[in-house]
Amino acid sequence: MSKPTRPADLYLRFLNLTEALRGLPSLPELDPLEERILELIARAGQSQSRLCVRDVMARDELGAPATLHTRLKSMREKGWITLSDTEDSRRKQVELTQAALSYFDQLSGAMLKAAKGA
Known part of the structure; x- marks a missing residue:
């Protein structure tokens, strides 16, 4: 495939690649709200912020x-997040699982692939 001619082409290629990732049987599907929650948790982790339920x-x-x-609860059952104890036993910290981190690694790979036009 040829290199994108407009910036929008690059983004649309990325969307196509991520759609293919979502179809992989190894990744439990997330609905749009769950994806937003997953991104919120990932951003908090990236900034070293604690995020509880x-x-x-x-x-x-x-x-x-x-x-x-x-x-x-659904995301825990699907294996995307885990809840860990904090100093206050009534509060649970929300964290990404290894599967969720791998998913973000795959998304990053799709972004690089889209940018290369491969």
């Missing part, structure tokens, strides 16, 4: 706390 549920832009609680 209550912090996620307090994010109004993500929806109702009950909905978020259900999604966090």
